[in-house]
Amino acid sequence: MWGGGGGLVEYRAALLASRGYVSMALEYIRPTELESLGMNYFETAFNIIRDHPQVHPDRVGIFGLSLGSIVTVALAAESSIIEPRCCVCVSGNHLYPRGKTLKELHHAMFIRDAHKLRVDENNCEIWRYMGLPVNADLSQTVDVSTFCTNNKFY
Numbered sequence: 001m002w003g004g005g006g007g008l009v010e011y012r013a014a015l016l017a018s019r020g021y022v023s024m025a026l027e028y029i030r031p032t033e034l035e036s037l038g039m040n041y042f043e044t045a046f047n048i049i050r051d052h053p054q055v056h057p058d059r060v061g062i063f064g065l066s067l068g069s070i071v072t073v074a075l076a077a078e079s080s081i082i083e084p085r086c087c088v089c090v091s092g093n094h095l096y097p098r099g100k101t102l103k104e105l106h107h108a109m110f111i112r113d114a115h116k117l118r119v120d121e122n123n124c125e126i127w128r129y130m131g132l133p134v135n136a137d138l139s140q141t142v143d144v145s146t147f148c149t150n151n152k153f154y
Contacts, residue, residue: 001026001028001062001063001064001065001068001071001072002025002065002066002068003065003066003067003068003091007027007029008025008027009025010025012025012063012065013025016063022049022052022054022055023049023063024045024048024049026042026045028041028042028068028071029067039075039078039079042071042075042079042082043079043081043082046060046062046075046079046081046082046084047081058085059085060084060085061084061085061086061087061088062075062076062082062084062086062087062088063087063088063090064087064088064089064090064092065089065090065091065092066090066091066092067092068092069089069090069091069092070092072087072088072089072092073087073089073092077098078098
């Protein structure tokens with residue numbers, strides 16, 4: 001599953017297929033609107049692959065990129081039908097807010113945290129801090145240098 005940009009992005013599935021993996025590109029966000037799809041949509045897609053006669057049903061995994069990695073973790077954690085052999089999550093958020101819809105996740109990452117967007121010297125956007133819970137209150141941080149004395153960590 002591709003990220004929050006939406007659309008049906010097929011080239012990664014095509015690359016996996018060219019290497020002998022059965023794969024499916026799944027559109028779950030349209031570029032102009034954010035659908036709040038239920039778990040059933042993803043479970044149906046997973047079952048299509050799992051039930052294919054040329055697929056070992058106990059060797060199906062999920063690949064997610066960016067927002068797709070959050071969906072991947074959510075599916076593995078919450079679905080009673082989807083039991084992936086492995087999950088591959090690329091450039092994803094390390095948090096999974098339980099019970100949130102895709103629309104709520106998108107809002108949290110891209111609208112609520114828009115002030116965390118940074119740009120580099122070439123004016124390219126840096127989204128690294130958008131999905132990370134960067135603590136703005138420095139009094140809540142830990143100085144890890146205090147745990148090291150004479151090159152021994154405590």
